[in-house]
Amino acid sequence: MKHSVIQLFNYSIIQLFIILNCISCVTEYIPPDIEEITDILVVEGIISDDESVITLSRSVNLMKEGYWDPIYIDHANVYVECDDGTLFYADNPLALWGRNGRYTIKTGKLDLERKYRLKIEIEEIDNSKNCTVDPWSGGMNCPTRIYEYRSDFSYPIKTPEIDSVFGMKTGKGRPVMIHVATHSPDNQAMYYRWSYKEDWEINPEYPAPGYPSKCWSSANSMGILLGSAERTVFGQLTDKIFEFPPSNKRWSVLYRITVKQNAISKRAHDYFANIKKNAENIGSIFAPTPSELRGNIVCFTDPSRPVIGYIDISSTTQKTKYISRSDNLYERAYMDCKVYSFEELIELFGGIPGSFIRLSQDEYIQRVCVLCEGTAIKPDNWPNNY
DSSP states (O other): OOOOOHHHHHHHHHHHHHHHHTTSSSOOOOOTTTTGGGGGGGEEEEOOOOOEEEEEEEEETTSTTOOOOEEEESSOOOEETTSOEEEEEBBOOTTOOOOTTTTEEEEOOOOOOOOOEEEEEEEEEEESOOOOEEETTTTTEOOEEEEEEEOOOOOOBBBOEEEEEEEOOOTTOEEEEEEEEEEOOOOOOOOEEEEEEEEEEOOOOSOOTTSOOEEEEEEEOOSEEEEEEETGGEEEEEEEEEEEEESSSSSSSSSEEEEEEEEOEEEEEEEHHHHHHHHHSSTTTTTOHHHHHHHHHHSOOOSSSSEEEEOEOOOOEEEEEEEEEESOOOOOOOOOOOOOOOHHHHHHHHSTTTEEEETTTTEEEHHHHOOOOOOOOOOOTSSOOO
């Protein structure tokens, strides 16, 4: 199962405390108080032009089998505050259906001369007071209070334009790599974070009557994508953001990727680099310390209350790139899409394999040759002529 950024956060939290308790141990050791480091608020997102998306979740005990998904928080009040007192509120906090911890805030065009910060209000159990047993139900009654979390006030960072997004491979059979190139004309932006959305068209290898002749798939970026121009010439940066084999159906007809770019501070870059390293190097004793992981968000109501996350503020630039089959990046994987008769299948397999479907009275073909891998719904603004 692929891990999202939130899952990387949650995994890192648990791993950190295990590692710090294991540094002096030779044999594997799981601390008995592992439960005490769960249920930490995890904040992920960025304040940007037009629309900011913030995701809230709680860390979980990953030592328990099956606990790989974060626990999302759908009942918070989330808003962006400008230093002139203007407040930008997230969408209706009562609209919980399908939210999955995501809060969308319409911030409009950020003023580069003003400071902004994120504020979160959540009703949580008051740890300063004891829970009591309900005499009627036998359940626990735990007093709650509103806790307020804040990020630092910061000026927005102006993000440079993306110079280009391009796909390439270094030879036959080599993976297709997607790169992004950018530069800061005034060398003010040296650190970057990217995200992207993909759409691609897929046509069946063997179009057949009664089956869709075209379909589309889509995907969003996963994980943390960072770049640094600190050691480059004139602040120019070209970085690979992902790769797939040349036989992947992404490249078979028409592919589109829209890359979003945010310039971030060095502190934010180092923070996310630590998160990424900690998640990828499981068991390393060189994982970041909790102080490095903590980020720039604190609980204003109770500073001792732990919270994980870093909220940076920057404008966003984006660029879209199309890759078609004529760009010669696609390499068709071998697939036997021959049409077989009933007698041939009986002779070869002794029956009709489950991987075959019937085309007509006496024609059969492998299911994968005919069925579309995706949806029949065309993506928005998909070109018709290519």
